[in-house]
Amino acid sequence: MAEITLEKVVKKYGAVGVVHGIDLSIAHQEFVVLVGPSGCGKSTTLRMIAGLEDITGGLVKIGGQVVNDLPPRKRNISMVFQNYALYPHMNVRDNLGFGLKIAGQSPAEITKRVNEAADILGLAPLLDRTPAELSGGQRQRVAMGRAIVRNPDAFLFDEPLSNLDAKLRGQMRAEIKKLHQKVKTTVVYVTHDQVEAMTLADRIVVMKDGHIEQVGTPMEVFNHPLSTFVATFIGSPPMNLLPGLIEGSTVRLADGTGVPVPDRLKQFVRDGMAVQLGIRPDDISPVGHGLSQDGPGAEVALTVDLAEPLGMESLIYTRLAGQEVQAKLYGPRIVQPGEVLTFRLALDRAHLFDAATGKSVRVQ
Amino acid sequence: MTVSVESRASKQAKKVALWLATFLLMLVMCVPGLWVVLSAFRPNREILAKPPVWVPEELSLVNFGKIFGFGAEQVGIPVGSYFTNSLIIALTSTVMALIIGVAGGYSFARYRFRFKGGIFLGLMLFRAVPGIALSLPVFMMWSRLGLVDTKLGLIIVYVSLNVPFTIWLIDGFFRQIPQALSEAAQVDGCTRWQAFWKIEFPLAKSGIAAAGVFAFLTSWNEFALASQLTRSTDSKTLPVGLLDFTAQFTIDWAGMCAMAVIIIIPALILTFIVQKHLIAGLTFGGVKG
Numbered sequence: 041m042a043e044i045t046l047e048k049v050v051k052k053y054g055a056v057g058v059v060h061g062i063d064l065s066i067a068h069q070e071f072v073v074l075v076g077p078s079g080c081g082k083s084t085t086l087r088m089i090a091g092l093e094d095i096t097g098g099l100v101k102i103g104g105q106v107v108n109d110l111p112p113r114k115r116n117i118s119m120v121f122q123n124y125a126l127y128p129h130m131n132v133r134d135n136l137g138f139g140l141k142i143a144g145q146s147p148a149e150i151t152k153r154v155n156e157a158a159d160i161l162g163l164a165p166l167l168d169r170t171p172a173e174l175s176g177g178q179r180q181r182v183a184m185g186r187a188i189v190r191n192p193d194a195f196l197f198d199e200p201l202s203n204l205d206a207k208l209r210g211q212m213r214a215e216i217k218k219l220h221q222k223v224k225t226t227v228v229y230v231t232h233d234q235v236e237a238m239t240l241a242d243r244i245v246v247m248k249d250g251h252i253e254q255v256g257t258p259m260e261v262f263n264h265p266l267s268t269f270v271a272t273f274i275g276s277p278p279m280n281l282l283p284g285l286i287e288g289s290t291v292r293l294a295d296g297t298g299v300p301v302p303d304r305l306k307q308f309v310r311d312g313m314a315v316q317l318g319i320r321p322d323d324i325s326p327v328g329h330g331l332s333q334d335g336p337g338a339e340v341a342l343t344v345d346l347a348e349p350l351g352m353e354s355l356i357y358t359r360l361a362g363q364e365v366q367a368k369l370y371g372p373r374i375v376q377p378g379e380v381l382t383f384r385l386a387l388d389r390a391h392l393f394d395a396a397t398g399k400s401v402r403v404q
Numbered sequence: 405m406t407v408s409v410e411s412r413a414s415k416q417a418k419k420v421a422l423w424l425a426t427f428l429l430m431l432v433m434c435v436p437g438l439w440v441v442l443s444a445f446r447p448n449r450e451i452l453a454k455p456p457v458w459v460p461e462e463l464s465l466v467n468f469g470k471i472f473g474f475g476a477e478q479v480g481i482p483v484g485s486y487f488t489n490s491l492i493i494a495l496t497s498t499v500m501a502l503i504i505g506v507a508g509g510y511s512f513a514r515y516r517f518r519f520k521g522g523i524f525l526g527l528m529l530f531r532a533v534p535g536i537a538l539s540l541p542v543f544m545m546w547s548r549l550g551l552v553d554t555k556l557g558l559i560i561v562y563v564s565l566n567v568p569f570t571i572w573l574i575d576g577f578f579r580q581i582p583q584a585l586s587e588a589a590q591v592d593g594c595t596r597w598q599a600f601w602k603i604e605f606p607l608a609k610s611g612i613a614a615a616g617v618f619a620f621l622t623s624w625n626e627f628a629l630a631s632q633l634t635r636s637t638d639s640k641t642l643p644v645g646l647l648d649f650t651a652q653f654t655i656d657w658a659g660m661c662a663m664a665v666i667i668i669i670p671a672l673i674l675t676f677i678v679q680k681h682l683i684a685g686l687t688f689g690g691v692k693g
Contacts, residue, residue: 092587112590119591125584129606139592142602186592 042193050097075237076247118187293361318391324367443661467662486645497562505570513578577611
């Protein structure tokens, strides 16, 4: 059993705080992704779990044991680094077996486990090559092999795919997911890429400025963002945010347009509240080219400023209530700038955030 | 057609000119060395002949026999002692400069500490001071400490001459090695110390070897300070020993050249041995920056 628990974990470099007391509990065999923009403290948090950074305050527990003062080698974790960190002077076989050798395993055992790991990752033909003779994806795979060969309590991934090109990144993402399904070990994975977070995670931890903004399953975080930050960070393209004022059960937007408050949010708003109406591009679509055509909605004619065709869908830039918004058209229809289309806004899926705090009205 | 022939001709001419320039440059650099080596195998009268004898008429090992005390003619110079002194002093000071250089270079590359920039600058400035400018103060200190005319005295001087350079060079090599490698090793089960010896040290080997060759050659060839600080066969090194061939009115060029060859040979051998370790590039490929 290797659950990982962080209790009020703080990291400071001198007077500068990087992580401000975060609480997080990661279940055994869970795949948790820490995601956030650069500088949000996600890598630092991972490195504190690994033991590569001192913990300024709070507790880190692995498998129930406080590990604050244990060196990395005593935490029984393995880590995949952003730049792979393969040992350049050793071939793939020795890279994979290094940890086992240090642990004093017998040569026969090392060979057996290295071969097992190599089979899982398709590295068998590469065992005698040096890292310099491998492609980016192969290096990445060796780094993963080095992580699994020791059979650790947890894997830590520090932006492992950010050095790969887009196509390879997609492949390796799938391989990491498959690997996790096969070896079923607790995983803490750091990335700034929300697509990786959405596709890989059992639970996503969205971080900002050394705080945790929201923890939840990918769908929770996507469907019920607790702040404008999460709303715009998760999901691509980001959610549109339109400032407005609550008037009874209507959101009055900047240009005077009234939008009904979604039923599920009515209990959370009060008259005169300054809010931001959040609506995803997927929920603003030309009539007949949207995701959902039922449920409460509003129809409005808008002029297309710019259209980016993506094949089976197009991203449309238009103006709503005096503000630029992005909308999405599903289907292989070519749209020209200047064209006026009737858009349907799926208002039941809209979000409301307190304009002052940026928090969802649901958490006020 | 004619144009291409012409351009080919001009290309050819350029190539020839380039070769000629290279040849002349190499000639300037190599002839003195060649002359020393040739003179080591020629009798004094041929060396001193006027006009000079360009192509040697007789070559022999007599000069070497003389300085080592074989054969009819002998020169009373204890080349053997000088050689041993030189070897002990150069090797010991090199090893010490490397130990300090590795420790210092690693610290500068990996750790943050107070006055780091200032200390590094200080080391570099120390390097800029000509050694001979220090000879008088060093001589005065060494004479009080009883270190004049001892191997230890010279070793200390050479270590302090070489350390700034070895630190600077080795620091650069450790800097090239990504810190993630040592971290990966620690996660893999190494202590900090093991991670250093098993991962970082092997990767910096070429830099350490280069620093070693440099330090050895500096100590091996150094003349100015050694001539001040040594007196007898207890501590005199080969370059200082060369002076023994000068008498009040004569200079034994043949013997001097033979001894110069003896000085050159170990340096050449060492450089050849270490050369293959000097090939950098080992650190590339393991990580992607």
